[in-house]
Amino acid sequence: MDFKDKLVQHYGFTERDWYETVSRYRPETQPARTLFLEKGKVATRLAYLRSGMMRSFFYDDKANEITTHFFKKGSVVISMKSFNDQVPSRENIIAIEDCEMDVITYDRMQELIREVPAWRQIGKDVDEAMYNSLMNRSIQLQTLTASERYELFIKKHPDILQRVALKHIASYLGIDIATLSRIRKSI
Amino acid sequence: MDFKDKLVQHYGFTERDWYETVSRYRPETQPARTLFLEKGKVATRLAYLRSGMMRSFFYDDKANEITTHFFKKGSVVISMKSFNDQVPSRENIIAIEDCEMDVITYDRMQELIREVPAWRQIGKDVDEAMYNSLMNRSIQLQTLTASERYELFIKKHPDILQRVALKHIASYLGIDIATLSRIRKSI
DNA sequence: TCATTTTTTTGACTTTTGTCAAACAACGCT
DNA sequence: AGCGTTGTTTGACAAAAGTCAAAAAAATGA
Numbered sequence: 145m146d147f148k149d150k151l152v153q154h155y156g157f158t159e160r161d162w163y164e165t166v167s168r169y170r171p172e173t174q175p176a177r178t179l180f181l182e183k184g185k186v187a188t189r190l191a192y193l194r195s196g197m198m199r200s201f202f203y204d205d206k207a208n209e210i211t212t213h214f215f216k217k218g219s220v221v222i223s224m225k226s227f228n229d230q231v232p233s234r235e236n237i238i239a240i241e242d243c244e245m246d247v248i249t250y251d252r253m254q255e256l257i258r259e260v261p262a263w264r265q266i267g268k269d270v271d272e273a274m275y276n277s278l279m280n281r282s283i284q285l286q287t288l289t290a291s292e293r294y295e296l297f298i299k300k301h302p303d304i305l306q307r308v309a310l311k312h313i314a315s316y317l318g319i320d321i322a323t324l325s326r327i328r329k330s331i
Numbered sequence: 332m333d334f335k336d337k338l339v340q341h342y343g344f345t346e347r348d349w350y351e352t353v354s355r356y357r358p359e360t361q362p363a364r365t366l367f368l369e370k371g372k373v374a375t376r377l378a379y380l381r382s383g384m385m386r387s388f389f390y391d392d393k394a395n396e397i398t399t400h401f402f403k404k405g406s407v408v409i410s411m412k413s414f415n416d417q418v419p420s421r422e423n424i425i426a427i428e429d430c431e432m433d434v435i436t437y438d439r440m441q442e443l444i445r446e447v448p449a450w451r452q453i454g455k456d457v458d459e460a461m462y463n464s465l466m467n468r469s470i471q472l473q474t475l476t477a478s479e480r481y482e483l484f485i486k487k488h489p490d491i492l493q494r495v496a497l498k499h500i501a502s503y504l505g506i507d508i509a510t511l512s513r514i515r516k517s518i
Numbered sequence: 519t520c521a522t523t524t525t526t527t528t529g530a531c532t533t534t535t536g537t538c539a540a541a542c543a544a545c546g547c548t
Numbered sequence: 549a550g551c552g553t554t555g556t557t558t559g560a561c562a563a564a565a566g567t568c569a570a571a572a573a574a575a576t577g578a
Contacts, residue, residue, distance in 0.1 A: 204474055210470070210473065210474055212466075212469075212470070212473075224459075224462065225459070225462075225463060225466075228459065229459070268455075271458065271459075271462070272411075272412070272415065272416070272458075274462070275411065275412075275458070275461070275462050275465070276412060278462070278465055278466060278469060279412075279465060281469055282399075282465060282468055282469040282472060283397070283399070285469060285472035285473055285505065286397065286399075286472055286502075286503075286504075286505040287391055287397055287505060289534075289535095289566095290534075290535065291534090309554090309555065309556095310555075310556070311554095311555065311556080315473075316473075317473075318472065318473040318474060319535080319536095320535070320536050320537080321555085321556075321557095322535090322536075322537080322538090322556085322557075322558080323534085323535055323536065324556095325556060325557050325558080326535090326557085326558085327535095328557095329557085329558095476536095476564075476565095477564075477565065478564090496524090496525065496526090497525075497526065498524095498525065498526080506565080506566095507565070507566055507567080508525085508526075508527095509526090509527080509528085509565090509566075509567080509568095510564085510565050510566065511526095512526060512527050512528080513527085513528085513565090514565095515527095516527085516528095
């Protein structure tokens with residue numbers, strides 16, 4: 145099911161709703177290793193990722209990159225707090241691969257919500273999905289050992305494993321890179 | 332600043348808005364060691380905690396209680412996913428002490444949002460605050476050692492430490508109770 | 519109050535995970 | 549293709565955290 149069908153089915157979109165929507169999104173590309181969002185700046189854009197992959201991260205006190213999320217095809221790329229409240233972002237979002245996306249700005253999104261009220265609900269649903277996935281992640285960090293976290297990760301995200309540097313997966317899972325290397329050998 | 336003042340200041344409440352609000356909340360008590368919300372049931376209530384303390388938890392595969400959150404005086408007691416979507420709760424919420432609270436049901440909240448639209452925004456703000464605090468928690472679990480997590484916890488929540496069983500703090504921090512006991516001795 | 523249950527601490531031990539440094543492999547750029 | 553950079557593995561070791569069982573302490577309810 146493509147995106148339009150989903151909107152029609154789930155949110156009762158009319159042709160006009162769809163038109164108002166697509167006219168406010170525009171296709172953009174994000175080359176690999178370039179920042180989609182930079183720490184300290186206000187997130188003005190939200191993207192629907194059509195292809196490629198991104199990750200969000202921040203720097204800890206020893207200047208290590210701590211990865212907090214991977215965005216893959218079909219997901220919404222957003223720094224929730226920064227975009228929703230229009231405050232400076234605490235995290236960076238960077239393209240891991242060349243990305244194709246459909247982008248909407250904050251201002252256009254506000255317009256769109258006025259024109260097509262269902263978008264308020266969609267925004268809420270996206271936020272909620274992110275909350276739920278963060279909750280799952282948090283519980284995993286709280287209850288699983290390093291190797292359990294890794295095994296669950298490769299089971300749920302075999303595609304990410306192929307395409308992302310192990311050190312980013314290690315930091316995402318809260319495991320030292322050398323330890324992760326040994327866990328991988330032992331499986 | 333009390334609750335009413337906050338609503339007036341932040342959300343421009345009128346006297347009428349306030350009246351519509353208070354008439355839908357009602358005071359309730361929750362005795363210590365009784366469930367405010369039981370796993371598997373739909374959360375029909377949201378509470379503003381005036382006094383006492385609660386915690387949310389679930390059971391892991393070995394039937395250990397895993398505490399996910401502490402609610403203290405002044406906070407909103409809610410199982411976000413269950414209340415917002417009216418789906419069965421995955422977690423339990425239990426009173427740790429006798430609690431006094433102001434309670435509103437889901438249906439009354441929907442009414443209230445219709446009567447006083449600012450409540451939609453308040454709901455969003457509460458959700459967002461919970462998202463942010465979950466994000467902080469998740470980052471701590473990802474990046475800090477057991478003793479760092481504990482030291483941060485007692486710095487931020489000295490009040491909880493006094494009033495809650497250590498085993499619940501241990502499970503909240505993802506630390507074995509015996510290990511936590513040793514960490515405490517070493518500080 | 520007192521007995522019972524629950525919680526916390528402790529000891530001895532094992533397992534898991536991290537640290538540091540070096541070697542090795544892969545990648546990106548010209 | 550080749551160089552330099554970045555990422556990964558490995559070894560030797562150290563530190564952190566978990567396990568099991570028993571003792572001690574504290575809380576609960578009759």
